[in-house]
Amino acid sequence: MQAERITSELVDYARDLFAPEDTELAALAQAARDFGMPVGWEISPDVGRLFQVLCRAAGVRRVVEFGTLAGYSALWLARALPADGRVITIEIRPDYAAFAREQLAKTEAGAKVRVRDGAALEMLPELEREVRAQNTPFDAIFLDADKEHYPELLDWSTRVLRPGGLLLADNVLSSTSWNGQTLLDPAANDPRILAIREFNRRLAADPRFTAIIIPMRAGIAAAVFHP
Numbered sequence: 001m002q003a004e005r006i007t008s009e010l011v012d013y014a015r016d017l018f019a020p021e022d023t024e025l026a027a028l029a030q031a032a033r034d035f036g037m038p039v040g041w042e043i044s045p046d047v048g049r050l051f052q053v054l055c056r057a058a059g060v061r062r063v064v065e066f067g068t069l070a071g072y073s074a075l076w077l078a079r080a081l082p083a084d085g086r087v088i089t090i091e092i093r094p095d096y097a098a099f100a101r102e103q104l105a106k107t108e109a110g111a112k113v114r115v116r117d118g119a120a121l122e123m124l125p126e127l128e129r130e131v132r133a134q135n136t137p138f139d140a141i142f143l144d145a146d147k148e149h150y151p152e153l154l155d156w157s158t159r160v161l162r163p164g165g166l167l168l169a170d171n172v173l174s175s176t177s178w179n180g181q182t183l184l185d186p187a188a189n190d191p192r193i194l195a196i197r198e199f200n201r202r203l204a205a206d207p208r209f210t211a212i213i214i215p216m217r218a219g220i221a222a223a224v225f226h227p
Contacts, residue, residue, distance in 0.1 A: 011046075019049035024107045025075065031103055032070035037096065042069055043144070043170060044217045048076030051142070051168060054222060055080040058166050060139040064127060065089040066120045066153065067145025067170075071100030071113065077142065078109040087113045090123050092145065120146040124156050137162040143169040147192040150199035158208060161225045167209065172200055173219025 021029070025045070033039060043051075055063070055077065061084070063077050068091035078087045091097040097117045104110030116123065131137050141157050143150055150169065157167050173183055181188040183196060203211045203223060211223035 015044070015046040019045040021045045025072065028070060028072055028075060028103050028107070032072065032099070035070070035099055037070055037099075040176065042072040043076070045076075047170075047217050047220055048073065050214070050216065050220065050222075051076055052080035054166055054168070055140055058139065058164060058224070060166065061085045062136060062138050063087045063140045063142065064138050064160075065142040065144065067091070067143070068100045068115055069096060069144075071104045071110075071115070073142065073144065074100070074113045074115075075104060075107055075109060077140075078112040081109075081112055085112055088116060088127070089113060090116050090118055090120055090145070092117075092119045121149055121152060124153075128156070128160055131160045138165060140166040140168065143167075144171070147171060147175065148195040150195050151202065154199055154202060154206075158225070158227065163226055165225045167203075167211075167221070167223040167225060169199070169221040171218045172196055172213055172221045173215065175218055 029042065032042070051073070061081060063081070063086070065074055065077065065087060068074060068089040071089070074087050074089045078085070081087070089100070091100065094117050097115050101115045104113050104115070138160050139162055141161060143153050154167070161167065175192070178190050178193055181190050181193055183193055188194070200213065200221070203209055203221060208227050209223040209225055211221060214220045214222060
């Protein structure tokens with residue numbers, strides 16, 4: 001029996017039904033385009049809704065995100081959190097970080113978001129110290145920056161995630177920034193592709209995670225941590 005195929009029209013149907021982009025989100029996305037940010041780098045609305053479903057199922061209150069860009073994904077995440085929930089989002093470019101702060105301040109859930117300037121790896125020791133000092137591990141981690149550092153971020157996540165916490169990652173199957181190379185190309189030499197391959201292999205094999213790659217957008221890894 002031939003399996004049914006999920007066509008692009010069906011994908012659009014599901015996204016439009018379950019994850020419509022409301023006025024706040026659309027305004028943020030348009031402001032980012034007007035600012036000159038790369039088009040298509042932010043998560044899609046259906047991925048935002050997926051994150052909300054997972055965060056609410058896992059009782060998430062504290063999130064750290066690597067790669068703020070305009071703050072679009074941070075807003076999706078913040079909306080899934082309780083009133084005292086917090087999203088810490090890290091952005092390497094000061095101009096993008098300032099833009100995200102300004103735009104998020106215009107939204108109802110933006111008060112739950114704290115934007116910090118800095119490179120992902122440079123911020124890890126500070127974040128880990130805060131976790132240990134306050135005894136407040138993260139409930140969810142979202143990786144969406146510094147693709148070549150995903151393996152290091154995977155290692156770090158095991159030290160700061162609570163049992164039952166979520167590890168989420170974007171671009172684990174493809175990216176428009178890979179200079180035309182693909183994940184399955186045996187001749188690929190882009191360090192980002194090599195790092196994503198290593199991240200995917202290690203995440204799949206690590207017994208401390210129950211994980212899967214969801215073929216949405218550019219590929220979303222979703223994993224539950226159970227040390």
